[in-house]
Amino acid sequence: xxxxxxxxxxxxxxxxxxxxxxxxxxxxxxxxxxxxxxxxxxxxxxxxxxxxxxxxxxxxxxxxxxxxxxxxxxxxxxxxxxxxxxxxxxxxxxxxxxxxxxxxxxxxxxxxxxxxxxxxxxxxxxxxxxxxxxxxxxxxxxxxxxxxxxxxxxxxxxxxxxxxxxxxxxxxxxxxxxxxxxxxxxxxxxxxxxxxxxxxxxxxxxxxxxxxxxxxxxxxxxxxxxxxxxxxxxxxxxxxxxxxxxxxxxxxxxxxxxxxxxxxxxxxxxxxxxxxxxxxxxxxxxxxxxxxxxxxxxxxxxxxxxxxxxxxxxxxxxxxxxxxxxxxxxxxxxxxxxxxxxxxxxxxxxxxxxxxxxxxxxxxxxxxxxxxxxxxxxxxxxxxxxxxxxxxxxxxxxxxxxxxxxxxxxxxxxxxxxxxxxxxxxxxxxxxxxxxxxxxxxxxxxxxxxxxxxx
Amino acid sequence: xxxxxxxxxxxxxxxxxxxxxxxxxxxxxxxxxxxxxxxxxxxxxxxxxxxxxxxxxxxxxxxxxxxxxxxxxxxxxxxxxxxxxxxxxxxxxxxxxxxxxxxxxxxxxxxxxxxxxxxxxxxxxxxxxxxxxxxxxxxxxxxxxxxxxxxxxxxxxxxxxxxxxxxxxxxxxxxxxxxxxxxxxxxxxxxxxxxxxxxxxxxxxxxxxxxxxxxxxxxxxxxxxxxxxxxxxxxxxxxxxxxxxxxxxxxxxxxxxxxxxxxxxxxxxxxxxxxxxxxxxxxxxxxxxxxxxxxxxxxxxxxxxxxxxxxxxxxxxxxxxxxxxxxxxxxxxxxxxxxxxxxxxxxxxxxxxxxxxxxxxxxxxxxxxxxxxxxxxxxxxxxxxxxxxxxxxxxxxxxxxxxxxxxxxxxxxxxxxxxxxxxxxxxxxxxxxxxxxxxxxxxxxxxxxxxxxxx
Numbered sequence: 001x002x003x004x005x006x007x008x009x010x011x012x013x014x015x016x017x018x019x020x021x022x023x024x025x026x027x028x029x030x031x032x033x034x035x036x037x038x039x040x041x042x043x044x045x046x047x048x049x050x051x052x053x054x055x056x057x058x059x060x061x062x063x064x065x066x067x068x069x070x071x072x073x074x075x076x077x078x079x080x081x082x083x084x085x086x087x088x089x090x091x092x093x094x095x096x097x098x099x100x101x102x103x104x105x106x107x108x109x110x111x112x113x114x115x116x117x118x119x120x121x122x123x124x125x126x127x128x129x130x131x132x133x134x135x136x137x138x139x140x141x142x143x144x145x146x147x148x149x150x151x152x153x154x155x156x157x158x159x160x161x162x163x164x165x166x167x168x169x170x171x172x173x174x175x176x177x178x179x180x181x182x183x184x185x186x187x188x189x190x191x192x193x194x195x196x197x198x199x200x201x202x203x204x205x206x207x208x209x210x211x212x213x214x215x216x217x218x219x220x221x222x223x224x225x226x227x228x229x230x231x232x233x234x235x236x237x238x239x240x241x242x243x244x245x246x247x248x249x250x251x252x253x254x255x256x257x258x259x260x261x262x263x264x265x266x267x268x269x270x271x272x273x274x275x276x277x278x279x280x281x282x283x284x285x286x287x288x289x290x291x292x293x294x295x296x297x298x299x300x301x302x303x304x305x306x307x308x309x310x311x312x313x314x315x316x317x318x319x320x321x322x323x324x325x326x327x328x329x330x331x332x333x334x335x336x337x338x339x340x341x342x343x344x345x346x347x348x349x350x351x352x353x354x355x356x357x358x359x360x361x362x363x364x365x366x367x368x369x370x371x372x373x374x375x376x377x378x379x380x381x382x383x384x385x386x387x388x389x390x391x392x393x394x395x396x397x398x399x400x401x402x403x404x405x406x407x408x409x410x411x412x413x414x415x416x417x418x419x420x421x422x423x424x425x426x427x428x429x430x431x432x433x434x435x436x437x438x439x440x441x442x443x444x445x446x447x448x449x450x451x452x453x454x455x
Numbered sequence: 456x457x458x459x460x461x462x463x464x465x466x467x468x469x470x471x472x473x474x475x476x477x478x479x480x481x482x483x484x485x486x487x488x489x490x491x492x493x494x495x496x497x498x499x500x501x502x503x504x505x506x507x508x509x510x511x512x513x514x515x516x517x518x519x520x521x522x523x524x525x526x527x528x529x530x531x532x533x534x535x536x537x538x539x540x541x542x543x544x545x546x547x548x549x550x551x552x553x554x555x556x557x558x559x560x561x562x563x564x565x566x567x568x569x570x571x572x573x574x575x576x577x578x579x580x581x582x583x584x585x586x587x588x589x590x591x592x593x594x595x596x597x598x599x600x601x602x603x604x605x606x607x608x609x610x611x612x613x614x615x616x617x618x619x620x621x622x623x624x625x626x627x628x629x630x631x632x633x634x635x636x637x638x639x640x641x642x643x644x645x646x647x648x649x650x651x652x653x654x655x656x657x658x659x660x661x662x663x664x665x666x667x668x669x670x671x672x673x674x675x676x677x678x679x680x681x682x683x684x685x686x687x688x689x690x691x692x693x694x695x696x697x698x699x700x701x702x703x704x705x706x707x708x709x710x711x712x713x714x715x716x717x718x719x720x721x722x723x724x725x726x727x728x729x730x731x732x733x734x735x736x737x738x739x740x741x742x743x744x745x746x747x748x749x750x751x752x753x754x755x756x757x758x759x760x761x762x763x764x765x766x767x768x769x770x771x772x773x774x775x776x777x778x779x780x781x782x783x784x785x786x787x788x789x790x791x792x793x794x795x796x797x798x799x800x801x802x803x804x805x806x807x808x809x810x811x812x813x814x815x816x817x818x819x820x821x822x823x824x825x826x827x828x829x830x831x832x833x834x835x836x837x838x839x840x841x842x843x844x845x846x847x848x849x850x851x852x853x854x855x856x857x858x859x860x861x862x863x864x865x866x867x868x869x870x871x872x873x874x875x876x877x878x879x880x881x882x883x884x885x886x887x888x889x890x891x892x893x894x895x896x897x898x899x900x901x902x903x904x905x906x907x908x909x910x
């Protein structure tokens with residue numbers, strides 16, 4: 001049997017792990033510094049908790065876990081006889097793998113509502129699983145890094161998320177632009193063109209503007225029943241030019257008579273004003289009316305981060321989020337407004353890898369390999385490796401008295417930058433010869449100074 | 456619908472997360488400092504990769520993942536008609552959740568054998584899932600922290616694992632004893648009593664000595680066909696007294712004529728000698744012939760860590776491991792000797808919680824809540840929270856101009872130790888009043904000094 005792993009999943013060896021951990025360390029530290037609290041939920045939830053939360057397509061992509069033992073015990077005869085997999089499914093599976101972090105978060109908040117202090121700010125970094133068709137940049141196991149606050153309508157949290165997005169990508173040194181829009185502006189536009197009930201059709205079509213262009217968006221809208229007058233108005237709105245404030249001012253005039261528009265305009269203006277007043281060095285923020293985001297639970301501001309870095313070929317969305325007025329209602333706790341963003345760890349790590357370039361990877365954290373000369377020198381070698389480790393520096397001792405060439409080759413293959421050599425002379429003098437494998441330079445230092453030399 | 460989570464799984468809220476992360480930070484740092492490299496493997500593997508590796512009982516406890524889409528498409532008519540769940544299983548599931556980290560590690564090593572440099576030292580910290588009956592200290596989702604080296608027979612790695620076990624528990628301040636034994640000693644004893652082919656029966660019985668006592672162990676052995684002469688010799692061996700060296704010397708005499716015994720004695724003596732020579736401050740090591748460890752793939756030294764701490768009621772095993780001569784043979788790569796230990800994160804965190812005592816938990820990492828007085832003071836409040844965060848200190852700003860009592864209550868409920876207050880006077884003076892919520896003390900400091908005051 002030749003071993004392999006399921007398609008859409010990956011092993012992360014040391015080099016990938018160093019890159020990924022660099023990213024996770026940054027987001028964890030930023031989330032924590034902004035006052036968010038860590039949360040982890042189980043890898044699997046009851047199937048009933050997840051079903052119906054992601055639309056019909058989403059339901060199909062949820063990985064279901066077979067009940068343990070005789071899973072057919074409660075299976076209906078009819079479902080079996082008819083090979084009716086849809087009917088059989090809930091009879092043989094009551095658990096499923098987490099599909100995102102948002103639904104488990106909502107479930108947790110509802111279960112813990114009497115213990116939690118609101119607004120509750122939490123971050124959560126865990127893998128999620130989707131039975132999607134694997135392709136470049138799309139995996140069946142991937143990690144989401146979510147940061148959300150629930151239980152407040154304050155727009156200061158929209159500002160906070162803009163600050164968090166900016167700090168993370170600035171620390172990672174990835175050039176980005178933060179696209180910003182507001183669901184109530186889209187609702188206002190739908191009203192304006194006389195199709196308040198077609199908000200979803202409108203947002204789905206507008207969402208594709210970037211990819212398919214205005215003409216095809218209009219064709220799609222026409223197909224959905226928008227008339228020529230409506231299309232004209234949509235076109236006017238999408239073609240608004242100027243900076244964020246100018247676009248918003250123009251939109252304010254256009255949407256003045258609608259029910260939803262003015263709130264959207266006011267909130268968007270407030271968020272942009274807060275971004276100015278915050279004094280923070282934020283990444284470029286672009287008010288973009290064509291940003292719609294598919295998820296239907298958003299009701300206020302929506303965010304999306306796109307790579308805008310000359311060193312990267314990626315242009316895809318690598319983070320996104322928004323405000324939702326009723327996330328926990330599905331579990332019986334209404335009127336909890338929240339806002340959050342999610343960082344797509346896997347795509348971001350792909351971008352980091354591309355920007356760093358080939359050969360830039362960290363292959364090991366170990367700084368020095370202590371050469372093993374055999375029994376006579378072993379006590380001293382053990383003392384070297386112990387002393388270096390005690391000083392907080394990662395070190396290794398070659399496990400046997402192999403030829404020097406082999407031991408040096410081991411350090412070299414692993415990317416360990418230094419070797420420490422101690423034969424009779426060094427031992428007598430309480431010294432160690434430290435050799436830099438890249439430059440070939442070597443020097444004798446006191447045993448106590450090895451750690452500082454290789455750090 | 457009242458939301459809940461599957462039995463045997465847990466949510467980890469902030470307090471649990473801080474405790475768990477303290478543990479994970481320690482093991483990660485120690486693993487890395489000893490030259491081990493990080494690895495992560497997918498949550499699910501092909502069912503065929505896992506099946507047959509954990510015995511029949513283990514196979515039953517593996518969580519299987521239902522195939523996506525019409526999972527009945529390839530189901531056999533016979534299996535369906537007969538409700539034959541065993542036969543149906545491989546027809547509707549080809550993936551399963553990770554049951555431990557050892558088999559995925561072996562699978563990874565075989566797949567990457569031409570890319571890896573041996574000896575390959577790796578650590579892996581990930582959850583595993585078992586459909587076990589949940590009970591105190593036993594969960595269906597739990598985290599294993601494994602550290603292994605593969606591709607060398609050097610006993611220096613046994614020493615390294617003793618050092619790692621010691622450092623981790625010393626850093627965590629948990630009193631432990633490391634039990635040590637060697638499979639070849641058990642094999643020697645089996646030979647000695649004339650039942651070399653009954654090594655498994657012998658080890659399984661001896662493994663229970665701690666729990667059920669010598670008499671019941673002997674009864675079990677008798678039942679398995681060991682005769683009275685054999686029982687007498689087993690009893691003699693199990694009753695050897697003295698310190699580690701004395702016990703080993705006595706055992707050396709007893710097992711001198713066996714095929715396996717002398718190697719076991721020599722290796723055990725070497726490991727104990729290395730522990731002495733290492734100069735490391737190791738935790739107490741107890742050579743314990745009754746330590747058997749169930750897993751059949753161990754072939755050399757075996758380790759187990761037991762809590763021995765007056766502040767803890769736990770006496771159970773919290774870590775364990777050993778040497779295996781042929782872990783990757785199952786995947787077609789023979790003769791790869793390795794040795795490793797696994798830390799049981801969930802039990803260790805239970806011990807940490809017990810030792811810390813009630814009320815000792817960290818509820819938040821946030822050090823200060825900046826009070827929100829409303830629009831007029833908002834710019835200054837934003838400046839305070841920004842400045843504190845820029846100094847690397849976790850800080851929060853209350854999201855609206857609520858009553859002071861409410862804002863203080865929020866800080867108090869979350870366990871945030873300080874509040875920062877800045878009204879007109881402070882703003883005019885470029886100052887901030889910082890109040891310690893525990894002591895009630897408050898002082899005016901320059902805005903730039905808030906971070907240092909609350910750190």
